[in-house]
Amino acid sequence: MHLLPYLTVLATAFTALTSAVALSQSESKAVEFRTYGGDKCLCEDDANLLRDAYVRMISVWNPADAKYLTDDFRDTSGSINILIGKPLDGSVPTFANKQEFVDHMTVMPDNLPLQVTFSTFNCKYITLIWTATFGVAQKAVRGIAVVGTVYDKKKKMWLINSLDVEWNSMAYLLDIGGSYQVPGQP
Known part of the structure; x- marks a missing residue:
């Protein structure tokens, strides 16, 4: 039973870390879109x-x-x-x-x-x-x-x-x- 709090913290940390990586990747795509024309739409x-x-x-x-x-x-x-x-x-x-x-x-x-x-x-x-x-x-x-x-x-x-x-x-x-x-x- 004492493992459950540690697993919860570990799962929460993993979710936060993967979300941060996904967010930074999507933000970098947005910057690329604005900077290099992406799908050729004006920003x-x-x-x-x-x-x-x-x-x-x-x-x-x-x-x-x-x-x-x-x-x-x-x-x-x-x-x-x-x-x-x-x-x-x-x-x-x-x-x-x-x-x-x-x-x-x-x-x-x-x-x-x-x-x-x-x-x-x-x-x-x-x-x-x-x-x-x-x-x-x-x-x-x-x-x-x-x-x-x-x-x-x-x-x-x-x-x-x-x-x-x-x-x-x-x-x-x-x-x-x-x-x-x-x-x-x-």
Whole structure:
């Protein structure tokens, strides 16, 4: 009978030890998943990193942030296309690749003071709603961006491979000093 308390303590210790080993193994798999892409789903840290990189690219362009873009990156925006004379139906990307985007941003950066008002993500996409008030008219521009991502196994990091962005282009036009007339009004 005196063995029962010792066996109980031994069994409890064994259970605790095996549980701790199992927990540390599952935690290490979770870290590997976050760090190396695992089954190729974004984690919150990676989503926040890319969201912040996007905001920097649009708010305060720095060519160093181009490292977050894939070479086959594309940007599609009817809001931009209307201002630069490209088709609005999405058949032509605003910027067809990383180099076009970088060249444009280097020569004519947006420098919009983006304030993110909502952000969410899933396995491969980050969606954010933003506002920016700037320029001549100081009209609030509200926009939405869907940031497509891919995991780069060589760089061991997530990258932005697409942007789909829309915003109130009339408020933007006024902010950059443009004007428009509502049809049917003098």
